[in-house]
Amino acid sequence: MIDEPVLFCLHVLGGSARTWRPLAARLGPTVRCVAIDLPGFGDEAHRPGGDVAAMADHVAARIRTEAPPGPWLIAGNSMGAKVALALARRHEDGDPALAGLAGLVLLAGSTPSPEPMAEERRQAMIAWIDADPATRRREAEAFVAANVGAPLAPEDHARTVEDVLRANPQAWKAWLTGGANEDWRARIGTLSTPALVVSGAEDGDLGPEAQAALTLPHLARHRHEVMLGAGHLLPLERPDALAALIRDFLSAPPATTEAPTLTPAFAALMGSDRVNSRLRATLRERMREPDGPFCLDAEERATLEACLDRVLPQDGPGRIDLARRIDARLASGTGDGWRYASLPPDAEAYSRALRSLDAAARAAHGSAFAALDGASRDALLDCAAAGRLPAIPDGLASELMTCWFEELRGEAVRTWLAHPAGLAAIGFTGIGAGGDDADALPGYRLTGLNERESWEAPVLDTVGDVR
Incomplete structure (x- = not known):
């Protein structure tokens, strides 16, 4: 201070x-x-x-x-x-x-x-x-x-x-x-x-x-x-x-x-008349960092961050804070409209699953999941995906960890792609298909393989392999 x-x-x-x-x-x-x-x-x-x-x-x-x-x-x-x-x-x-x-x-x-x-x-x-x-x-x-x-x-x-x-x-x-x-x-x-x-x-x-x-x-x-x-x-x-x-x-x-930052080309596309004002407002809202409320405790959030680093690696500066965004979503009670019937509600499922991961890490390595190296985290996540993670009293059952981990991977990708920086990283230009003038929608002229319009943002190699 x-x-x-x-x-x-x-x-x-x-x-x-x-x-x-x-x-x-x-x-x-x-x-x-x-x-x-x-x-x-x-x-x-x-x-x-x-x-x-x-x-x-x-x-x-x-x-x-x-x-x-x-x-x-x-x-x-x-x-x-x-x-x-x-x-x-x-x-x-x-x-x-x-x-x-x-x-x-x-x-x-x-x-x-x-x-x-x-x-x-x-x-x-x-x-x-x-x-x-x-x-x-x-x-x-x-x-x-x-x-x-x-x-x-x-x-x-x-x-x-x-x-x-x-x-x-x-x-x-x-x-x-x-x-x-x-x-x-x-x-x-x-x-x-x-x-x-x-x-x-x-x-x-x-x-x-x-x-x-x-x-x-x-x-x-x-x-x-x-x-x-x-x-x-x-x-x-x-x-x-x-x-x-x-x-x-x-x-x-x-x-x-x-x-995270945007490429100048994608930022120019967002601000152009090829993007309607309602979509532009939505994309700008998605750039805001959620300020709460949140529901995961500090150890659970750290475990989630460490897990997401392996599920969807982001290289370099300006990373999208997936854990913060997912935590805010859990606290809001919103979702994509469905979940596995065998799983408890999302916030409870995440909390219990993250405790299970952390307990397994401490049992196997004597350290928190967030403190492990990448290979050790991967091994535990492989066990979770296969339903072989040891059960703990306040965690998820081993077979339910498979369902939760599938949900986590889907949510990680959805959250990353919802952010304009994620769209910019893959060179997505679908936001530029139409503006506010319904009688003069610009659309695309080039539709051949690997053809790109002059206004389309280039693809950046800013994210690692998706696990």
Whole structure:
């Protein structure tokens, strides 16, 4: 836990330090927020703006004057997040002025790569910023409304519109033509600084799939949260939920990568008009890590994780947490509509089966199942599949372990394939068979063996052999 942390806050395009007032109020005395106006915006609107490096210089100078002697963090919303990533790289490269950086909070962040924005919309945003006052106000109102999942409180909406209107047009255009298009992927590389990444499910360009594909691969230690019903202006839309997430992040920064990533090609397909909005919302929901309730105890969950590592191995970073998802499903009481009549209800069957596996491991090896090497786990799972696992009083009967293990294997594969990262790994493109326009469904043109459309994502070798 970071004592008396300071959170330096960098705003969205067209925003200002005032953007962070609702979040700062919720964090209260436990976290001190220092909101910074970026060049060309807020009280710095007299400046012409600049590229990402120049904005990072501006923020670093402010941090040098206000950083506490202990650790501190940087939060960035959209444009501010790309600046925060640049500062994190400077910190990890040894910049003494940034030595205290201990974490990142990236909200609907602009990606290290050029932002995935349609050029037509970019040009429209550039055009109206220099228009007459009436047009600018009308477009600023529309800009704010389009970037939220639901209308803001009237005072927040009015203040945000005024921030857009007082932005320096030169800085506005500098970001849209320059900073947003800058490619920082090679310079950012992979950061070890712990990061909380939050995306809004209703965010068009920089939503969950863009974060998973374009930002998470640059973060070795991250936690990704998706906020349903929220758009792009997260500090204004969800200050209470964000404050809770930030407190949790401060208490327990992620030690390793927790969330799986998407390939850029699959993320682009998810966001395209080939996918209808209902399916896109469902896929985004499946990217969220379940936060409970759960029903397995700690030892049972560890046994399940160790079992799933053998049933469906996942290589490399960004693994789908199958055990967590299955545990949440068990606690919910939902299922696929059937089970073996000889088995007890799912939650009880899993609990008893996992206890049986662990007891067999301790009897044969003197260690918990989760502590065994792969070959030893495989041998016990082979016994379970064959109905030869020794019975224990509070476990499943030996013959029932065969039924349970069959169920487990099916659930592991279903859970993995339900996640967009699983679909991306096998190159599944069936999600792109139709959009919202029922009269103009795009479909497929190529149907020959091994033929792939130009828009189809390539197959990745990201999962091991399925047991």
